[in-house]
Ligand SMILES: Nc1ncnc2c1ncn2[C@@H]1O[C@H](COP(=O)(O)OP(=O)(O)O)[C@@H](O)[C@H]1O
């Protein structure tokens with residue numbers, strides 16, 4: 001691996017007296033799909049929010065293409081090619097679905113490309129189609145089911161044509177059929193499926209997810225955190241056999257690692 005696309009270097013985050021993350025260091029390569037797992041409260045969402053600059057780390061740096069991006073304004077982060085979806089979806093509920101996706105296309109990253117005014121609606125439509133909700137384009141976002149809102153959240157993120165996509169529980173609250181559909185879309189997107197005009201290759205991804213069986217099928221590598229520290233890194237096969245990982249899960253969630 002040459003220069004990594006993303007480098008998180010010795011990042012820590014304290015909330016008052018609580019240490020939510022300590023000494024987190026890892027890379028994401030140019031063409032990688034990485035899973036981030038760990039029990040509830042492990043610090044996964046906090047880490048995503050630090051990379052996207054929603055939060056500032058207490059210490060440490062985040063580098064994107066070798067550039068220090070720690071604490072930059074979120075708009076700069078998006079313009080550099082990092083997009084994310086949040087665990088809790090926040091659409092513009094009063095706007096039609098298509099407008100929700102069009103708003104993402106208004107970022108300067110997209111405006112830099114040629115005839116952007118003409119292509120905003122097309123681009124937004126492409127994103128909706130990719131996520132399987134093109135037929136809902138003219139509906140108000142307020143009438144969408146939870147599953148469709150999750151898909152809209154993803155459409156809004158990919159409409160910015162990111163090079164790095166950070167997803168916080170993209171399968172949360174979805175049934176198995178919906179989960180399988182989104183999982184397949186993510187893999188297709190990563191492989192440089194039809195979507196996207198700025199980059200011929202699909203984005204690298206960091207995916208936080210509790211549905212481990214579905215996650216393990218699509219990622220190349222998995223990072224495990226517990227109590228704010230990295231406890232294991234490996235391929236999906238290595239991780240499901242890792243005793244420390246299994247212990248962290250069984251101790252706290254009484255579940256099997258991969259159901
Ligand atoms: N804004 C905040 N203020 C105070 N504590 C927080 C805040 N956000 C997260 N935490 C705490 O940090 C820890 C990690 O939270 P989080 O990153 O949401 O975990 P995960 O996403 O892995 O479930 C938890 O103990 C949580 O209560």
Ligand SMILES: [Mg+2]
Nearest residue numbers: 044045046087
């Ligand atoms: Mg979380």
